[in-house]
Amino acid sequence: xxxxxxxxxxxxxxxVVALFKEKLAARNxxxxxxxDEHPDVVISVGGDGTLLGAFHHYADQLAFVRFxxxxxxxxxxxxxxxxxxIDELIDSLVNDEDARTVKYPLLEAHVRYTDGREERVLxxxxxxxxxxxxxxxxxxxxQGELFERFRGDGLTASTxxxxxxxxxxIGGAVMHPSLDAIQLAEIASINSRVFRTLGSPLIIGNxxxxxxxxxxxxxxxxxxxxxxxxxxxNIDWIEFRVSKTKIQFAEYRHMHFWHRVQSSFIGTEVK
Ligand code: NAP
Numbered sequence: 465x466x467x468x469x470x471x472x473x474x475x476x477x478x479x480v481v482a483l484f485k486e487k488l489a490a491r492n493x494x495x496x497x498x499x500d501e502h503p504d505v506v507i508s509v510g511g512d513g514t515l516l517g518a519f520h521h522y523a524d525q526l527a528f529v530r531f532x533x534x535x536x537x538x539x540x541x542x543x544x545x546x547x548x549x550i551d552e553l554i555d556s557l558v559n560d561e562d563a564r565t566v567k568y569p570l571l572e573a574h575v576r577y578t579d580g581r582e583e584r585v586l587x588x589x590x591x592x593x594x595x596x597x598x599x600x601x602x603x604x605x606x607q608g609e610l611f612e613r614f615r616g617d618g619l620t621a622s623t624x625x626x627x628x629x630x631x632x633x634i635g636g637a638v639m640h641p642s643l644d645a646i647q648l649a650e651i652a653s654i655n656s657r658v659f660r661t662l663g664s665p666l667i668i669g670n671x672x673x674x675x676x677x678x679x680x681x682x683x684x685x686x687x688x689x690x691x692x693x694x695x696x697x698n699i700d701w702i703e704f705r706v707s708k709t710k711i712q713f714a715e716y717r718h719m720h721f722w723h724r725v726q727s728s729f730i731g732t733e734v735k
Contacts, residue, residue, distance in 0.1 A: 589626030
């Protein structure tokens with residue numbers, strides 16, 4: 465197995481990486497070699513945010529790479545191993561004969577600029593389009609048909625695994641990662657007798673496309689894919705769909721998704 469470690473710069477993450485390497489060396493095994501360029505498995509050490517960084521770093525190798533997230537703080541959603549479980553993790557890597565894998569959906573965003581340029585980006589959590597100064601005005605099409613004219617701060621399109629991140633903070637539903645779907649959620653839409661949007665999140669299946677056609681008054685919008693943001697004033701439209709590509713995680717043990725949701729947001733003590 466070719467292994468890469470992608471860590472954040474925190475002191476605890478660095479200590480965990482050093483401990484992992486020391487413990488692996490002590491096994492004296494030739495089953496695992498380090499290869500940052502073309503790894504089979506990438507271990508992200510930090511938090512869920514670090515795993516987003518690892519995903520974008522290896523985004524052109526998703527067909528070949530499996531990810532593992534080690535959290536150096538609390539339990540994360542992607543980073544579901546904790547720093548005190550290193551021995552168990554090394555056991556799993558060394559005995560990984562059948563390469564057990566779990567796959568999760570990704571969001572594909574297709575951006576068309578007013579000068580005709582196009583780009584396609586994959587996101588693990590979400591894409592967010594916002595107008596920092598003033599109201600974002602955009603027509604939302606589903607399967608080529610006008611659905612609504614949106615006015616407000618912005619819109620996000622989130623994956624199931626991203627549904628517990630920004631999407632949840634703006635009132636989106638938490639989605640089980642086994643669903644091959646994406647969720648569109650509104651950020652502070654204007655709703656009155658004059659302006660109307662659905663006013664609730666909506667979820668589309670893997671055969672559908674949402675197009676957000678921006679009203680083109682040249683105003684700057686921020687466009688984010690996970691933790692990566694840019695400002696642009698020349699976006700014509702953006703389409704969102706479920707990608708045919710999936711992210712793969714090494715599945716060494718089963719983590720119950722709803723337990724993770726409960727422990728992150730509610731706490732184990734139900735009152
Ligand atoms: P950040 O602003 O430093 O941290 C965002 C927080 O979101 C961190 O606590 C991170 O967990 C957590 N997180 C990331 N992915 C998650 C997921 N799938 N489910 C639950 N929590 C998750 O930014 P960052 O670490 O670079 O992460 C970028 C993400 O921040 C974006 O993709 C977006 O989803 C999220 N975000 C959230 C808000 C909001 O909640 N109001 C606003 C903007 C962006 P760790 O501590 O484990 O890294």
